[in-house]
Amino acid sequence: xxxxxxxxxxxxxxxxxxxxxxxxxxxxxxxxxxxxxxxxxxxxxxxxxxxxxxxxxxxxxxxxxxxxxxxxx
Amino acid sequence: xxxxxxxxxxxxxxxxxxxxxxxxxxxxxxxxxxxxxxxxxxxxxxxxxxxxxxxxxxxxxxxxxxxxxxxxxxxxxxxxxxxxxxxxxxxxxxxxxxxxxxxxxxxxxxxxxxxxxxxxxxxxxxxxxxxxxxxxxxxxxxxxxxxxxxxxxxxxxxxxxxxxxxxxxxxxxxxxxxxxxxxxxxxxxxxxxxxxxxxxxxxxxxxxxxxxxxxxxxxxxxxxxxxxxxxxxxxxxxxxxxxxxxxxxxxxxxxxxxxxxxxxxxxxxxxxxxxxxxxxxxxxxxxxxxxxxxxxxxxxxxxxxxxxxxxxxxxxxxxxxxxxxxxxxxxxxxxxxxxxxxxxxxxxxxxxxxxxxxxxxxxxxxxxxxxxxxxxxxxxxxxxxxxxxxxxxxxxxxxxxxxxxxxxxxxxxxxxxxxxxxxx
Numbered sequence: 001x002x003x004x005x006x007x008x009x010x011x012x013x014x015x016x017x018x019x020x021x022x023x024x025x026x027x028x029x030x031x032x033x034x035x036x037x038x039x040x041x042x043x044x045x046x047x048x049x050x051x052x053x054x055x056x057x058x059x060x061x062x063x064x065x066x067x068x069x070x071x072x073x
Numbered sequence: 074x075x076x077x078x079x080x081x082x083x084x085x086x087x088x089x090x091x092x093x094x095x096x097x098x099x100x101x102x103x104x105x106x107x108x109x110x111x112x113x114x115x116x117x118x119x120x121x122x123x124x125x126x127x128x129x130x131x132x133x134x135x136x137x138x139x140x141x142x143x144x145x146x147x148x149x150x151x152x153x154x155x156x157x158x159x160x161x162x163x164x165x166x167x168x169x170x171x172x173x174x175x176x177x178x179x180x181x182x183x184x185x186x187x188x189x190x191x192x193x194x195x196x197x198x199x200x201x202x203x204x205x206x207x208x209x210x211x212x213x214x215x216x217x218x219x220x221x222x223x224x225x226x227x228x229x230x231x232x233x234x235x236x237x238x239x240x241x242x243x244x245x246x247x248x249x250x251x252x253x254x255x256x257x258x259x260x261x262x263x264x265x266x267x268x269x270x271x272x273x274x275x276x277x278x279x280x281x282x283x284x285x286x287x288x289x290x291x292x293x294x295x296x297x298x299x300x301x302x303x304x305x306x307x308x309x310x311x312x313x314x315x316x317x318x319x320x321x322x323x324x325x326x327x328x329x330x331x332x333x334x335x336x337x338x339x340x341x342x343x344x345x346x347x348x349x350x351x352x353x354x355x356x357x358x359x360x361x362x363x364x365x366x367x368x369x370x371x372x373x374x375x376x377x378x379x380x381x382x383x384x385x386x387x388x389x390x391x392x393x394x395x396x397x398x399x400x401x402x403x404x405x406x407x408x409x410x411x412x413x414x415x416x417x418x419x420x421x422x423x424x425x426x427x428x429x430x431x432x433x434x435x436x437x438x439x440x441x442x443x444x445x446x447x448x449x450x451x452x453x454x455x456x457x458x459x460x461x462x463x464x465x466x467x468x469x470x471x472x473x474x475x476x477x478x479x480x481x482x483x484x485x486x487x488x489x490x491x492x493x494x495x496x497x
Contacts, residue, residue: 007237008209018348021355028363035356042349049345050339052236057228059219059242060262060426068219068242 006046014041082161091160092166098157101168104176105129107149108280118145121280122153122168137171146311147281148185150176175420181281188315192290197297204302206322206334207270212239213334214269214301216259219244223277223306223327227463230331237422238335241269252286260303260369261296271404272299273330274316275306287314295322306330315412451482 005013017038020026026034057068092098106123112118116135121128131153133141145151154172159165192198213231217223219242231238243259246252256274261477263272274296276284286292287307293315305320306327317323324330398404451457457480458465465471475490 006209006211006385011209011341014345014348018351018355021352021359024359026359029361031356031359035352038352039349039403042253042345042352046342046345048237055228055232055236055238055240056242057242059244061264065241068240 005044007045008073010041010045010048014038017041081164085159085161085164088166088459089161092158101153101157103153103155103168105151105153106181107145107151108147108282110147110280111144112145118170120145122151130165131170132167132171133170141173143173145173148181152176172319181285185315188288188290188293189318190317192293192315197293202297205322206302206304209235209336210270210334211240211330212241213267214241214243214272216243216245216256216263216272216274217276217327218247221247221277223247223275226277226326226328227306227331228272230328231335233332234332234337235335235341236338243272247286248279248283253289253292256286257291257295259293260299264300267301269301271334272301272303273324273327273334274303274320275308275324275327275330276308276325278309278312284312284314287316289315292316293319304330304333435487448482451480456481468493 017034021031021034021038057070058065059068060066095204103122105124108121108123108128110118110120113135116138118131118133118138118141120131120133122131123129123312133155143149152174153168153170155168155170157166157168160167181428186377196202197467213227215224215227217227224242228240231240238390243263245259246255260272260274263269275287287305296316296319302321304322304324305314305316306324306329307314307316308326310325322333324333448484459478459480460471460475462478465477471477471493473490473493477490479486
């Protein structure tokens with residue numbers, strides 16, 4: 001497949017797709033296609049949120065980007 | 074002689090005794106600036122009183138604090154009355170304030186107001202200059218101390234809300250003389266790197282002096298000129314710095330800034346569920362609409378009573394088939410046959426007439442011909458005279474002694490001319 005969609009891209013596609021469905025101007029065939037795509041996008045976004053675990057933290061040090069050591073609470 | 078050791082408690086008790094019995098220390102009137110002000114929940118004030126060179130811890134108990142007529146703030150210049158004593162448990166001395174009044178406006182506060190006015194006049198706080206924050210930043214830059222509470226708060230909150238975002242820390246000094254330069258350098262570096270979609274610039278709470286770097290003009294300029302949107306997050310809720318006015322968005326605290334720059338994933342999940350429900354709802358609607366249309370069509374007259382639709386067509390078919398019948402090849406053939414028969418009959422008739430007529434004529438002609446037949450004439454006694462096979466029609470064609478043939482009906486006799494008599 002193509003490059004993985006970011007959350008934002010997927011959400012945008014989903015939103016514009018909902019708008020198209022809302023407009024009611026789609027043929028029945030198109031609306032079924034969009035519907036399937038919409039359900040797929042919603043699941044994809046949901047999975048991204050669910051699967052994202054820990055934020056990646058880096059620090060700029062002496063012009064280099066290094067891992068930022070995890071700190072105690 | 075052995076020296077007798079005393080206890081820490083005894084020492085502090087002694088010091089307290091000495092201070093408490095010093096008339097000068099028991100009736101103090103002081104001009105100072107408030108710093109590190111911390112109101113206690115029970116109504117006591119804990120703070121530091123200072124001038125340019127020195128400071129002293131101060132406390133004002135609730136019964137006295139009640140009578141203070143203004144809201145004490147860091148940087149406020151005040152006149153205080155009180156006494157100095159020792160807090161034995163900690164071994165610290167402090168000023169116990171009994172009365173506190175305002176002493177004009179603090180120098181730092183003045184500087185702050187002056188700069189604020191200047192920048193405001195330059196249009197640096199204009200709403201038009203403020204850029205919107207990205208809805209889903211891929212990387213959030215944090216310009217602050219890498220060891221302070223602020224960076225930890227930001228990481229924790231982003232981690233909880235939207236861990237799809239990366240955090241890039243630009244470590245900066247956030248207090249002391251070098252802080253302003255350090256902060257400016259990191260804002261510029263973040264812009265040069267152009268990795269982050271949004272920057273949080275700030276630090277945790279502290280005194281007005283601690284936060285002062287964020288009131289410096291060069292910091293304000295760096296924030297103003299940043300191409301990356303900046304959220305300021307300096308100190309506590311009540312602290313307002315110049316950085317807050319010039320930034321694209323002011324957050325009350327570093328934690329607050331983290332909440333402002335990234336969306337909340339629980340909320341996003343709810344939004345996604347809503348979108349999904351909407352899609353399902355819309356598609357169901359679309360399908361039932363299509364169903365209804367189909368139903369309507371099926372319910373229509375034509376489908377309930379197809380004959381009605383056929384009736385018209387049938388009539389048309391009849392009309393057409395009438396016309397078609399007239400051009401039916403079989404029929405045309407029959408018709409043509411009839412015509413042929415008629416013609417041939419007419420032809421026959423015509424022919425017979427012609428034939429009969431001609432036959433009759435022929436007989437007449439043949440009769441006439443019969444009359445002309447030389448043989449028939451010769452039967453009546455006529456003969457043909459020939460000389461050298463040529464028929465003789467005149468006496469002048471022969472001479473005496475010519476041999477002639479006389480052709481009769483049944484043969485030829487030969488003779489010689491013996492005399493010629495010419496008719497007159």
